Amino acid sequence: MLNMFRKAAQTRLVTIGYPQTPARVPENFRGAPYFDFSAWRDARPAVEACPTGAIAIRESEGRRWVTVDYGLCIYCGQCAEADGSGAVQITQNFELAVRERGDLIVTAEYPLETDGSQGELAGLHNGSPSGGDPLEPLERKIQQRIHKVLGRSLSIREVDAGSCNGCEIEIGALNNPVYDLERLGIHFVASPRHADMLLVTGPVTRNMELALLKTYRATPDPKIVVAVGACGISGGIFGRNYATVGGVDSVIPVDVFIPGCPPRPHALLHGILLALGRMEQRILTARPASADPA
Numbered sequence: 001m002l003n004m005f006r007k008a009a010q011t012r013l014v015t016i017g018y019p020q021t022p023a024r025v026p027e028n029f030r031g032a033p034y035f036d037f038s039a040w041r042d043a044r045p046a047v048e049a050c051p052t053g054a055i056a057i058r059e060s061e062g063r064r065w066v067t068v069d070y071g072l073c074i075y076c077g078q079c080a081e082a083d084g085s086g087a088v089q090i091t092q093n094f095e096l097a098v099r100e101r102g103d104l105i106v107t108a109e110y111p112l113e114t115d116g117s118q119g120e121l122a123g124l125h126n127g128s129p130s131g132g133d134p135l136e137p138l139e140r141k142i143q144q145r146i147h148k149v150l151g152r153s154l155s156i157r158e159v160d161a162g163s164c165n166g167c168e169i170e171i172g173a174l175n176n177p178v179y180d181l182e183r184l185g186i187h188f189v190a191s192p193r194h195a196d197m198l199l200v201t202g203p204v205t206r207n208m209e210l211a212l213l214k215t216y217r218a219t220p221d222p223k224i225v226v227a228v229g230a231c232g233i234s235g236g237i238f239g240r241n242y243a244t245v246g247g248v249d250s251v252i253p254v255d256v257f258i259p260g261c262p263p264r265p266h267a268l269l270h271g272i273l274l275a276l277g278r279m280e281q282r283i284l285t286a287r288p289a290s291a292d293p294a
């Protein structure tokens with residue numbers, strides 16, 4: 001017993017200060033890939049290597065459009081390895097949560113060279129193919145106000161809609177002394193009837209589709225839905241098939257999307273606080289510091 005007290009007295013504060021202080025991640029942590037679209041000359045090897053179809057090419061009349069969907073990306077690093085030119089790099093960037101699904105999609109346009117490579121970057125588009133915010137300005141304002149009011153103290157109900165449990169391990173870490181979610185006035189509850197936010201993981205298996213819908217209906221208004229991980233956003237590596245519906249927003253409306261496979265606890269914190277208007281959305285195409293040469 002005495003030893004326990006001695007050890008407790010010797011252990012210094014382990015709780016992180018994020019988001020007040022910058023996040024410190026392990027040296028070997030692998031975050032999102034960064035694409036230097038203006039230096040990228042041939043996207044074909046990366047497209048070939050990508051196991052989830054997160055990078056896609058479309059060609060027409062001497063032009064090539066290269067689309068990167070961060071909502072499908074599992075941070076495997078195959079694209080950077082296959083590309084080898086330095087235009088694609090794996091970074092330690094994890095602050096990728098967004099409010100609109102389309103914000104995770106970037107399309108670069110190039111003229112096509114005769115050897116099949118890309119010429120100078122002709123345009124960079126961020127957003128869904130349809131573009132635009134599906135919410136009217138007034139609706140958006142009301143939604144942000146609701147989120148800010150909820151943000152003072154928040155109860156979360158976690159819903160596993162068929163995940164591999166990778167996301168659950170990271171979500172569980174939010175309750176440990178290192179990440180300590182309760183210091184931000186946020187805690188998990190057992191019933192959706194007591195929740196303000198649903199944190200949903202998994203590609204939504206067909207067996208969980210009705211359960212997710214019922215959980216959503218049981219959560220009192222106003223409520224926030226956060227889709228966690230590549231599976232929660234797009235179905236991830238499973239996509240849409242006989243067993244999965246391919247993402248949370250196929251079943252219920254989603255307010256924030258947190259990419260990753262799985263997203264680390266810092267990324268979850270960023271997404272939850274973004275939903276509450278307590279953190280800002282980052283620009284996906286901006287070069288993160290971890291992509292700079294050492």
Ligand code: SF4
Pocket residue numbers: 033049050051052053054055072073074075076077078079080
């Ligand atoms: S890191 Fe993402 S974009 Fe690159 S190959 Fe893996 S899944 Fe595809």
